[in-house]
Amino acid sequence: MEKIYLKDYEKPAYEVKTIDLEFELHDTNTLVKSSMRLSRKGKENEVLFLNGEELELISIFLDGRELHESEYELSESGLSLHQLPKEFTLEIHNAINPEANTALDGLYKSGGIFCTQNEPEGFRRITYFMDRPDVMAVYSTKVIADKKAYPVLLSNGNLFEKGDMDDGKHYAIWKDPFPKPSYLYALVAGDLGCVNDSFRTMSKNEIELNIYCDKGNEAQCTHAMDSLKASMKWDEERFGREYDLEIYNIVAVDSFNMGAMENKGLNVFNSHYVLADADTATDTNFMGIESVIGHEYFHNWTGNRITCRDWFQLTLKEGLTVFRDQEFSSDMNTRSVQRISDVKSLQERQFVEDASPTSHPIKPDAYIQINNFYTATIYEKGAEVIRMIHTLIGEANFRAGMDLYFKTFDGQAVRTEDFIWSMQEASGFNLEHFKLWYSQSGTPEVNIQTAFDKDTRRFSVTLTQSYLSPTQIGQQPYLFPFKLGLLNKNGQENSLKLASNENQPLLDKGVLIISKEEETFIFTDIEEEPIMSLNQNFSAPVKVHTSYALEEYAFLMEHDKDEFNRFEASQTIASMVLHKLIDTIEANGPLTLSDVYVNAFSKVLLDMKMDMSLKADSLTLPSIAILMQERKVLDVEAIYMARNFLKREIIRSLGADIQAQYTSLNHSYEYTLDSASMARRKLKNTLLSYLGALKDETVILNQYRNANNMTDRLSALSILANSREEGKLEALNDFYERYKDNTLVMNKYLAVIASSELKETPMNVKKLLEDEVFDIKVPNLVRSLIGTFARNALHFHAVDGSGYSFIADKVLELDKINPQIASGLAGVFKDYGRLNEKAKVLMKSELEKILSTKELSKNVYEIVSKILA
Ligand code: BES
Numbered sequence: 070m071e072k073i074y075l076k077d078y079e080k081p082a083y084e085v086k087t088i089d090l091e092f093e094l095h096d097t098n099t100l101v102k103s104s105m106r107l108s109r110k111g112k113e114n115e116v117l118f119l120n121g122e123e124l125e126l127i128s129i130f131l132d133g134r135e136l137h138e139s140e141y142e143l144s145e146s147g148l149s150l151h152q153l154p155k156e157f158t159l160e161i162h163n164a165i166n167p168e169a170n171t172a173l174d175g176l177y178k179s180g181g182i183f184c185t186q187n188e189p190e191g192f193r194r195i196t197y198f199m200d201r202p203d204v205m206a207v208y209s210t211k212v213i214a215d216k217k218a219y220p221v222l223l224s225n226g227n228l229f230e231k232g233d234m235d236d237g238k239h240y241a242i243w244k245d246p247f248p249k250p251s252y253l254y255a256l257v258a259g260d261l262g263c264v265n266d267s268f269r270t271m272s273k274n275e276i277e278l279n280i281y282c283d284k285g286n287e288a289q290c291t292h293a294m295d296s297l298k299a300s301m302k303w304d305e306e307r308f309g310r311e312y313d314l315e316i317y318n319i320v321a322v323d324s325f326n327m328g329a330m331e332n333k334g335l336n337v338f339n340s341h342y343v344l345a346d347a348d349t350a351t352d353t354n355f356m357g358i359e360s361v362i363g364h365e366y367f368h369n370w371t372g373n374r375i376t377c378r379d380w381f382q383l384t385l386k387e388g389l390t391v392f393r394d395q396e397f398s399s400d401m402n403t404r405s406v407q408r409i410s411d412v413k414s415l416q417e418r419q420f421v422e423d424a425s426p427t428s429h430p431i432k433p434d435a436y437i438q439i440n441n442f443y444t445a446t447i448y449e450k451g452a453e454v455i456r457m458i459h460t461l462i463g464e465a466n467f468r469a470g471m472d473l474y475f476k477t478f479d480g481q482a483v484r485t486e487d488f489i490w491s492m493q494e495a496s497g498f499n500l501e502h503f504k505l506w507y508s509q510s511g512t513p514e515v516n517i518q519t520a521f522d523k524d525t526r527r528f529s530v531t532l533t534q535s536y537l538s539p540t541q542i543g544q545q546p547y548l549f550p551f552k553l554g555l556l557n558k559n560g561q562e563n564s565l566k567l568a569s570n571e572n573q574p575l576l577d578k579g580v581l582i583i584s585k586e587e588e589t590f591i592f593t594d595i596e597e598e599p600i601m602s603l604n605q606n607f608s609a610p611v612k613v614h615t616s617y618a619l620e621e622y623a624f625l626m627e628h629d630k631d632e633f634n635r636f637e638a639s640q641t642i643a644s645m646v647l648h649k650l651i652d653t654i655e656a657n658g659p660l661t662l663s664d665v666y667v668n669a670f671s672k673v674l675l676d677m678k679m680d681m682s683l684k685a686d687s688l689t690l691p692s693i694a695i696l697m698q699e700r701k702v703l704d705v706e707a708i709y710m711a712r713n714f715l716k717r718e719i720i721r722s723l724g725a726d727i728q729a730q731y732t733s734l735n736h737s738y739e740y741t742l743d744s745a746s747m748a749r750r751k752l753k754n755t756l757l758s759y760l761g762a763l764k765d766e767t768v769i770l771n772q773y774r775n776a777n778n779m780t781d782r783l784s785a786l787s788i789l790a791n792s793r794e795e796g797k798l799e800a801l802n803d804f805y806e807r808y809k810d811n812t813l814v815m816n817k818y819l820a821v822i823a824s825s826e827l828k829e830t831p832m833n834v835k836k837l838l839e840d841e842v843f844d845i846k847v848p849n850l851v852r853s854l855i856g857t858f859a860r861n862a863l864h865f866h867a868v869d870g871s872g873y874s875f876i877a878d879k880v881l882e883l884d885k886i887n888p889q890i891a892s893g894l895a896g897v898f899k900d901y902g903r904l905n906e907k908a909k910v911l912m913k914s915e916l917e918k919i920l921s922t923k924e925l926s927k928n929v930y931e932i933v934s935k936i937l938a
Pocket residue numbers: 188189327328329330331360361364365368387391394443448
């Protein structure tokens with residue numbers, strides 16, 4: 070299949086100045102009329118190619134004259150026109166079928182609502198256009214639809230006019246004054262409920278804010294609306310960015326491939342990221358809404374006003390906007406807690422991806438299907454790369470760099486180099502070497518060696534980088550900030566002084582700048598051999614290796630000044646213990662647990678001054694996904710056994726303390742969303758998960774029965790779903806009956822069942838495929854049931870291969886319906902290379918079965934062929 074390369078980029082031959090669209094909406098036959106003003110940029114005779122897929126062409130007019138079939142070429146992928154004047158008007162009429170659009174790409178129907186999703190290449194499924202982000206045009210839209218069925222008619226920009234027509238129809242005209250690429254185009258029509266509010270900007274413009282949802286759900290939009298207003302205020306205060314239209318609309322729909330989309334002035338959201346109340350949403354859901362609302366809002370400047378020249382630049386807008394939403398969430402909540410959650414997600418998703426056959430740089434150089442590149446690497450590693458720039462140049466220079474970026478590139482489609490240029494220009498910091506982070510893939514590893522000389526009171530630290538990638542060769546050492554602290558035996562930090570003057574610039578902040586494969590730093594005036602706290606606050610997205618034993622990590626877990634590293638030490642020590650247990654299980658040895666670990670755990674548990682959220686994170690064992698990633702050859706059962714053994718040992722040694730602390734936290738407070746209350750619930754539910762390892766499930770069942778919010782209820786439910794006792798059935802049935810009409814809550818139910826370790830899980834999942842709450846056409850439901858099951862390693866990697874063949878069949882079934890969702894699911898096969906021989910044979914035959922299927926989508930082909938290669 071055809072690969073697209075960054076090096077082949079060419080400027081567009083034509084410019085589209087304006088495009089006026091008119092839609093007559095019908096379920097199966099929507100009429101689209103487009104009228105464009107074009108002008109030629111390239112040489113005479115330059116061909117004009119307009120992308121167009123799954124369109125029915127009706128007619129074309131060039132400067133008002135209808136073209137004969139012989140005057141253009143039509144193919145499956147678009148329309149070519151030759152011998153065009155320098156400036157001209159092109160009018161095209163075509164028809165589309167929104168109801169048949171199960172790929173949810175372009176114009177489609179979700180429930181009774183017409184909506185669009187055009188990023189990255191959906192607009193070509195609406196009309197013929199140069200569907201690439203460097204073609205920026207001014208759009209107007211006239212929407213015509215039945216007034217009764219579709220009272221709300223929306224598009225980008227400001228409302229210009231609306232009115233009634235004959236035969237029960239009405240229309241609305243929207244005009245967006247800002248030039249934009251086609252991927253930001255949006256249209257929505259439906260019978261929607263609405264929550265209305267307003268925001269006064271820093272230059273005193275009153276902006277109308279609307280959140281549209283299914284009627285009856287309006288009360289669940291308040292958190293989203295609060296988050297929107299908070300985002301608008303934050304972007305003004307932190308980055309000086311103001312909103313630029315008269316109106317900001319958000320529409321929540323149930324069928325959506327992604328989380329949300331930043332269309333200019335008309336965001337379309339997966340209802341999962343809009344609707345919430347205490348009875349139906351967890352604390353995590355509330356936090357997710359705040360961050361996604363923020364993310365899409367922040368795109369208005371980083372993505373929309375300044376967009377990407379081509380899709381290889383995707384991290385320009387996504388990495389930067391994730392950085393901005395992470396900062397927003399940090400400022401709104403507790404910074405260290407936010408940092409831990411962001412890094413955890415990076416380690417669980419991006420590190421895993423970067424160690425797999427789909428590993429790629431944050432700026433890839435080739436793709437088959439761009440949809441496959443909305444990855445943890447582009448997003449989360451991309452955000453870490455921006456964060457490193459922030460650390461290297463400091464907040465003030467970073468802000469100046471952003472200001473310069475906006476001033477220089479507003480209204481343009483640019484490259485990551487243009488962003489780096491702004492940062493370098495504003496700070497004076499040379500970022501040339503740093504750019505390798507954009508072109509190299511793989512997670513760098515840093516090895517640490519030390520020497521202490523008591524007489525000279527010198528402590529030397531040698532860092533050695535290794536930078537291999539599973540998919541690249543010939544890599545170079547990176548430049549990155551590396552924050553460290555040197556702790557005395559009493560837990561105090563030494564002040565950092567270097568023997569040489571070389572690496573001084575950020576030393577007052579504890580940051581070294583690393584740029585060579587091997588570097589030694591000599592610290593002076595060190596009285597006793599210190600314990601190092603390395604890569605504090607996760608200053609660089611690398612893996613750090615030391616020769617430290619459990620004792621040193623236990624010390625850091627107790628004393629580190631850096632809250633992130635206190636957490637990280639807890640994970641490192643648990644990982645060390647777990648890997649030893651896994652090795653022992655694999656060698657059929659007797660399982661024992663070190664006192665050092667139990668003592669360290671107990672110190673954190675009994676530390677009553679510690680932030681409760683940090684405590685909860687520190688008491689949580691590394692996930693199965695993280696442990697799997699650290700094994701050379703996967704023995705999934707051994708990993709589960711070791712983790713469950715450790716949990717049981719903890720409850721055996723510390724059960725009384727855990728129980729007592731749980732009880733002290735489990736009062737029936739009123740449900741509020743402040744950080745302190747969320748932290749208390751998180752700690753309580755972390756402790757509850759340990760109590761789940763006990764035989765007696767009364768405590769858990771009681772929490773389920775008495776919960777006044779979804780966080781507590783769902784925590785109890787997911788523990789019960791792993792139990793063999795009868796409380797399980799009571800709770801699961803109760804939950805189902807109570808919420809079966811609420812599809813967002815049913816997603817939680819499906820995920821709880823699909824993630825259970827019990828042996829009947831595969832059977833239960835298959836049963837639910839037939840349940841009335843499930844619908845394979847709705848991505849959220851697919852992700853909750855099938856996606857969760859595919860990430861349930863115990864069952865996915867069942868030794869008889871049944872998990873592989875079940876998921877392969879679902880990939881193929883989904884590919885006919887929605888290729889983007891199918892290829893997302895196919896990603897779970899990426900552990901292929903690390904399976905044992907027997908499992909490899911089983912998975913291989915499933916992967917080959919997928920690849921040999923006729924009419925396989927590019928999406929699935931690209932992922933599966935990479936895994937097999
Ligand atoms: N621009 C994306 C939405 C998108 C993703 C469109 C993939 C087309 C293909 C949007 O800004 C986004 O990044 N959404 C994320 C959520 C965000 C908070 C990381 C998403 O949808 O997952």
